[in-house]
Amino acid sequence: MSELKKSTRTSFAEAIVEVGEKNPDVVTVAADSASRYGDFIKKFPERSFNVGIAEQTMVSVAAGMALCGKIPVVTSYANFLAFRAAEQIRVDVAGSKLNIKLIGTDTGFSSAWLGFTHLALEDMGVIRTIPGIVIIDPADAAEAYAATKAIFEYNGPVYMRLRGRKEEPVIFDKKKDFKIGKGEVIKEGKDALIIACGNAVYDSLKASEILQSRGIRVTLVNMPTIRPLDEDLLLELTSSVDNIITVEHHNTTGGLGSAVAEFLTEKRPQIRQLRLGVKNRFGTAGSEDMLKKGFGLDGESIAISIENFLKNRTK
The missing domain is CATH 3.40.50.920 (Rossmann fold)
Incomplete structure (x- = not known):
C-alpha cells in the first residue's frame, strides 16, 4: 500500500479535465456544486452549467443535452442526487438509456459531522432499483481517476460514488486501468x-x-x-x-x-x-x-x- 494520501474527488476533478480536453462533447452540469469539477469550469466555461440548488432540474437539463448529442456529467451530494432526483434519473436518464454520468459525492461516512442528512448510506440501494445503470464505488483516488476515464468509454448511464474532500490512503501505487464489471x-x-x-x-x-x-x-x-x-x-x-x-x-x-x-x-x-x-x-x-x-x-x-x-x- 502506498503512503500517499489523496481524495477521490480530487482525482475525479483531474480526470474530468483530461477527458474534456480530448472530447468536446463532454459538458458538466452542477447543482450549486461546480467546485467538484475542479479546473474544468475554468478551462471550458462554455461547457459548464450551474442550475443552482435544484438536483431534479440538473438531471433533466443533462437529459436534454444528452438527447442533443452531448455527454453530460452531473454531480451533487450522493443523498441529494439519488433521493431528490430519483424520478428524473429513472424516467429521463435510465428510461431512455441516455449517456449521462451521475457522480454522487461525500458517500459513506465522509460527510462526517454534517450528520444524518448528508451521510450517504442508502444511495446505491436507490440506484440499484432502477434498471440499466452501471454502479461504481472506487476504492481509492487512483481507482477513481481510472474509473472516471473508463466511464466515458461506456455508452450509457453510470452512477459513480466518490467521497469527500479529505485525503485518504492510496491503496494502489499507480493510476491503473479500470474495466467496468471487473473485480x-x-x-x-x-x-x-x-x-x-x-x-x-x-x-x-x-x-x-x-x-x-x-x-x-x-x-x-x-x-x-x-x-x-x-x-x-x-x-x-x-x-x-x-x-x-x-x-x-x-x-x-x-x-x-x-x-x-x-x-x-x-x-x-x-x-x-x-x-x-x-x-x-x-x-x-x-x-x-x-x-x-x-x-x-x-x-x-x-x-x-x-x-x-x-x-x-x-x-
Whole structure:
C-alpha cells in the first residue's frame, strides 16, 4: 500500500479535465456544486452549467443535452442526487438509456459531522432499483481517476460514488486501468473470502492484516463495480471456499452485500455469507473514525466480526 494520501474527488476533478480536453462533447452540469469539477469550469466555461440548488432540474437539463448529442456529467451530494432526483434519473436518464454520468459525492461516512442528512448510506440501494445503470464505488483516488476515464468509454448511464474532500490512503501505487464489471484479488488466503468496495477496501485490508496476525488468512477482493458484478470471478473464487464476507460503507440492504447474496443464492446456495455494513440504521454526526468504529466497520471491528463468524460456522 502506498503512503500517499489523496481524495477521490480530487482525482475525479483531474480526470474530468483530461477527458474534456480530448472530447468536446463532454459538458458538466452542477447543482450549486461546480467546485467538484475542479479546473474544468475554468478551462471550458462554455461547457459548464450551474442550475443552482435544484438536483431534479440538473438531471433533466443533462437529459436534454444528452438527447442533443452531448455527454453530460452531473454531480451533487450522493443523498441529494439519488433521493431528490430519483424520478428524473429513472424516467429521463435510465428510461431512455441516455449517456449521462451521475457522480454522487461525500458517500459513506465522509460527510462526517454534517450528520444524518448528508451521510450517504442508502444511495446505491436507490440506484440499484432502477434498471440499466452501471454502479461504481472506487476504492481509492487512483481507482477513481481510472474509473472516471473508463466511464466515458461506456455508452450509457453510470452512477459513480466518490467521497469527500479529505485525503485518504492510496491503496494502489499507480493510476491503473479500470474495466467496468471487473473485480480484482488483492490478497490471497484459504480461510475465507472478503469482498469489499469503496473505502471499505482499505478497512478490509487492515482487517486482513489483523486476522493474519491471529493465524487466519483471507482472500480479499476489490469489487468496485456493483452493477454489473464480476460474476465470473465470484464463481471462480467461491468454488473453493465456504465462507464469504462482504464489506461496504453502505446499508447492508441494497448495496454490495445484497448484490452478491442475490447472485450466490442462485449459483452457490451452500455458501455462508456475512454482510458487514450499516444495518437498518441512519447515519449520525461524528468523525469518520468515530463512525466507522461505532458502526463496526473499522479494521479491528471487521476482524473481530470475521473471526466470530468463522468460529461459529456449522460443520
